[in-house]
Amino acid sequence: MNNPLPLDQEFPIQFNEYAAFDALSLKSLMQDRLTVNGTFTDQVYEGSNFNNLLDIVAYSYNVLVYYLNQTGNEGLFSNSQIYENMNKIVKLVNYKPMGPTTSILNYNATATSNISPGVYTIPRFSYFTVNDIYYSFNQDATFVKSVTGVEILSDLTERTLLYQGEFVEYPIYISTGENFEEVSVVSVDQDGINDSIDNNNIFVFVRGNNGKWIEYSRVDNLFLQNGVSESFEVRFNENQRYVIKFGNNVTGKKLTSGNLVAIYYLKTEKARGNIGPGTLDGNKLFFLNTERLNVIMGDVKGSELNYLTIEEANNIAFSNTDASIPYTELEDTKLIRQNAPNYFKRQGRIVTTADFESYIKQNFNNLITDVKVVNNWEYLNEHIGYMYNLGLDNPMVDSRILYNQVNFADSCNFNNMYVYVIPRTLVSNEFSFSRGFLNLGLKDYILSKLTDLKLSTIEVIFQDPIFMSIGFGSASQDEIFNKKLTVDIANDTKLYVVKSPNNSVGGNEIKERISNIILNYFSFTNTKLGQYIEIDKITQSIFNIGGIESVYTQRNGIRAPGLNFIGYNVAYSNSNEDISLINQPIKLPYFKIPYWNNRNNILNQIEVVTSSLVGAGTREY
Numbered sequence: 001m002n003n004p005l006p007l008d009q010e011f012p013i014q015f016n017e018y019a020a021f022d023a024l025s026l027k028s029l030m031q032d033r034l035t036v037n038g039t040f041t042d043q044v045y046e047g048s049n050f051n052n053l054l055d056i057v058a059y060s061y062n063v064l065v066y067y068l069n070q071t072g073n074e075g076l077f078s079n080s081q082i083y084e085n086m087n088k089i090v091k092l093v094n095y096k097p098m099g100p101t102t103s104i105l106n107y108n109a110t111a112t113s114n115i116s117p118g119v120y121t122i123p124r125f126s127y128f129t130v131n132d133i134y135y136s137f138n139q140d141a142t143f144v145k146s147v148t149g150v151e152i153l154s155d156l157t158e159r160t161l162l163y164q165g166e167f168v169e170y171p172i173y174i175s176t177g178e179n180f181e182e183v184s185v186v187s188v189d190q191d192g193i194n195d196s197i198d199n200n201n202i203f204v205f206v207r208g209n210n211g212k213w214i215e216y217s218r219v220d221n222l223f224l225q226n227g228v229s230e231s232f233e234v235r236f237n238e239n240q241r242y243v244i245k246f247g248n249n250v251t252g253k254k255l256t257s258g259n260l261v262a263i264y265y266l267k268t269e270k271a272r273g274n275i276g277p278g279t280l281d282g283n284k285l286f287f288l289n290t291e292r293l294n295v296i297m298g299d300v301k302g303s304e305l306n307y308l309t310i311e312e313a314n315n316i317a318f319s320n321t322d323a324s325i326p327y328t329e330l331e332d333t334k335l336i337r338q339n340a341p342n343y344f345k346r347q348g349r350i351v352t353t354a355d356f357e358s359y360i361k362q363n364f365n366n367l368i369t370d371v372k373v374v375n376n377w378e379y380l381n382e383h384i385g386y387m388y389n390l391g392l393d394n395p396m397v398d399s400r401i402l403y404n405q406v407n408f409a410d411s412c413n414f415n416n417m418y419v420y421v422i423p424r425t426l427v428s429n430e431f432s433f434s435r436g437f438l439n440l441g442l443k444d445y446i447l448s449k450l451t452d453l454k455l456s457t458i459e460v461i462f463q464d465p466i467f468m469s470i471g472f473g474s475a476s477q478d479e480i481f482n483k484k485l486t487v488d489i490a491n492d493t494k495l496y497v498v499k500s501p502n503n504s505v506g507g508n509e510i511k512e513r514i515s516n517i518i519l520n521y522f523s524f525t526n527t528k529l530g531q532y533i534e535i536d537k538i539t540q541s542i543f544n545i546g547g548i549e550s551v552y553t554q555r556n557g558i559r560a561p562g563l564n565f566i567g568y569n570v571a572y573s574n575s576n577e578d579i580s581l582i583n584q585p586i587k588l589p590y591f592k593i594p595y596w597n598n599r600n601n602i603l604n605q606i607e608v609v610t611s612s613l614v615g616a617g618t619r620e621y
Helices: 023-037 049-074 083-091 154-159 291-300 333-346 353-363 376-389 399-408 440-451 477-481 488-492 507-521 535-543 599-605
Strands: 108-111 118-122 127-130 133-136 141-145 162-164 166-169 182-185 197-207 213-218 231-236 242-245 260-267 316-319 368-375 416-423 459-463 466-472 494-499 548-555 558-561 565-569 579-582 592-596 606-611 618-620
Touching (some): 023 049, 083 333, 108 154, 133 166, 141 154, 154 440, 182 260, 197 231, 197 242, 260 291, 333 353, 353 368, 353 440, 376 416, 399 440, 416 440, 440 459, 466 488, 488 565, 494 507, 599 606
Parallel strands (some): 213 231, 416 459, 466 592
Antiparallel strands (some): 118 141, 127 133, 133 162, 166 260, 182 242, 197 213, 197 260, 368 416, 494 548, 548 558, 565 579, 606 618
16 A cells, blocks of 8 residues: 655645636646556556546536536625526615616696596506507596686696506415515516516505405515504515515514405516607597406595596597606616615615615616705705805795795705706707706605605705706907807807828718717716716817817807817806806816707817818818
């Protein structure tokens, strides 16, 4: 019997060699060990039986190491890339990933003289069919008809929204009475693929032992509820299905054995459900009418509600002037990795401005592109201070500030949190103020979700951002120092690009590239509240096209070297208010967001000229 190797030679692997330990290195190690031992000799010859055996062992080991690495990575929050694994990991901190969110539509409604003055309610789950695409009300929608003639129902349209999809009545579930009882919503197509169900439109009704139906409230966390709270949680699980969870009579009310559970959810058409302006025009309203729903609504609706009849509904004209807010896919692993730590920090409560921002970004990503939340001190010191600097004796009478103050502020005007949001309706559209401010119904919707989580002493007030129009700008010293700048400068100034004679790229192509650089920089998918306007980076991007010698802006013979912009507050753009030239990087205040002055005309404001070979002149494109 041979003596064993010394201890320090048992496994001669350096501490930094383990990462490269694969099938080949293992096979080499086995061959060396067998050779040192001296009992076997043919392991070093390729094709020998012993060598083939070593191959099988080594490559089996390699597969095992591969799976070990994969499962090791997928078990870590920071490394996981597979949705199922990430979803399970964040469940440990009670984080609930967002499922798909459906398209949302702002609409207009006008009642004819055939509807008598009075108070009416559109029943929940009522719907339109637009080219076989459903758009539905998710709640009872009450409005007042105050005149005998034709009336625009602005109170209805400002407070309610339409959601793309059809409400589906899920089969009745009979409870077993377990603690924290769960119900999985399984809805698949004929191929077994999960249907797309909107994350925010799942409603639950429970018939108690008295035979009456009760609507349960959806909450973010049952552990924050008391033992009699008629509430439920919803989790979008690793199988991309919704699981509804009830309480245990300590945190949330427990279901008793034999309770009937009725679930209604919004089934969407995904991106196919996005519609353009005018698509709703002329479509009739229909009511969801099932035997079960009629019984449930008879138990849960308020006795004072006067539901609209079919005849009355036919005398309301519905239309839409804006496109729908697009459908959004489920929260992927990248977003979960970004949002879950913020959720854990909040511990189910919303207290700080950062808490408000992270919650709104996570839960309303389909509605907004950016959000900024400030406290009362920041609001008064910066936004209201800015209004005073414009010369307003009473900033509270500014139209947008007054509008939000009336709709959201109470009589106690301190200890407020001010929320500025940029609506997603701006993303694919030319700027217009009709799309620039979040609809009142959307603001109410966000506020309703914040109310249960915020501190009771905090009041949430929405404020609208200030849009800064940006354009090319060139002005004289007299105009700059004597406050004679006007908005016409943006329309009259051109950007001149001097290209090298050796540059083979055509002038029109250069103009296209430069316009794309600028429009992309100022698109609402890229701009943020309070962002830097990095004029140096924009200039560098222009020079990166190649073969460009210089750029300058010019208006009526007034030339300014380099790239120069003029920016102004659209509402307060007089020369003694908020208008200025921008020729170096600046940071906007948190309540401002930039947009390009005239996207459709930018090509006409760019001129490409070629420098002369002898420097005596230029040739223009």
